[in-house]
Amino acid sequence: MEKKFEQLTESRQQQLMAFDRLLTIMDELREQCPWDRKQTLESLRHLTIEETYELSDAILSNDLPEIKKELGDVLLHIVFYAKIASEPKEGQIQFDIKDVLHGICDKLISRHPHIYGDAVADTEEAVKQNWEKLKLKEGNKSVLSGVPASLPALIKSMRIQEKARGAGFDWDEKQQVWEKVQEELEEFKANFDIETGDAIDANAAEGEFGDLLFSLVNYSRFVDINPETALERTNKKFISRFQFMEEASKADGKVLVDMTLEEMDAYWNKAKELEK
Template sequence: MRPIDHLLELMATLRDPVRGCAWDREQSFATIAPYTIEEAYEVADAIDHGDMAALKDELGDLLFQVVFHARMAAEAGDFDFDDVARAITAKMIRRHPHIFGDAEQRDAQTQTIAWEATKAEERAAKGHDSVLDGIARSLPPMTRALKLQGRAARVGFDWAEAKDVIAKITEEVAEIKAEIDADAAFERLEDEVGDLLFVCVNLARKLSVDPERALNRANMKFVRRFNHIEKSLESNGQPIGEAGLEAMEALWLDAKMLERQGDGR
């Protein structure tokens, strides 16, 4: 038996109304979706760490999620795992006519343009009227912002240069300051902070920086430097809650200096 067939059989057993697992039987698309998203992030984390053993395991976990959804759809009479495989195969063939059809060979840039054109045709065939249609609302907000901006940019709605975006960031910061000075309602502050974050994502896009990856690097940097503060204070027998901001900021700067020395700067 092929491994995939064994996995499909296992999933059917877990969902069996009589001899299956009570937890697995109770699940629905909605309850499983968060696990699917979590597994995708764990795949990305394994890749980020260059851990191939973990990547193998996490890809298996993600595949199990696909099998789980497909099994529930089969039980409802909508589609099964084979239909999923056929659909993605047909889509990839359709989007690669230069490989599987009679179109001319394309370089990476030309293929990207053609890929987006094919996706636009597919969206139109589904009745999507807007350029922005089809971007999942369930995506992480930063990722969705990036995709929305990219779609708009393809039809010319974009800043010419990154420095233009920086000017917009300055404008958005000024608007937040004005709302704070006016003692604005929370909703106004939330709107303005959202605008600032949206423009920051745009700056990352203009610089060809992945904002999710950049923020993740910033998160890890923060943890690393804050750990330095904690360890330094602990070595001096001082509780962190009693150190004070000035002392902690000095140790933060010390952590930055040590990092630069380690980088050879």
């Protein structure tokens, strides 16, 4: 049931007033700013992707002030899209921010019948299974149809496996998954001449490498590791160590490209020691 503004707590009133302030500023910018007037749904798309990655970086760094800033940028984009869609085209308005908000509210209510209805779901797994069943009832032709085609491959493999699990298609024990990882590793190795490192069949090797990665992602779910987060943390760790190696060797009057691998390893190991 909707409440009147005066019935809300002071904190909620302040939140709504802040959101109203953002909507008002968006109206003014869309009317008065040459850059904002020029934007379209398509022109904002790549900027939204960039902002989402910046938010992801802030979360991985656990930088709360930066997270707050990046959330604001993402929220601005949501409001911007809704503003553009609310502008009449051929005498019709497509939707506005009110429709966006009511749409997500209605979906949350319908997708949580264990909260807003009579269904029972006492575990996270039961909630996920109910979610996938409801999506099929809403018109999805496949459990996997909700996975965006443009997702990066690693994240896509995670979502595919999660959705398959929601439909009951999954391994029972993590040991079974680990055995699958070992099987895929052997099949990948079989596509190479181990002595020379040459691929026997490049296409087959690529396919087996993909199977190996997919099985590793599968195993990560069973040990509660997010492979995307794990790989990104390793990326950041490598960058930090490599940049230390560059700076430390330069301070010693050395040029990285002229150093031997053994010399570089000494700086690399020092970087690792500093992390402890």
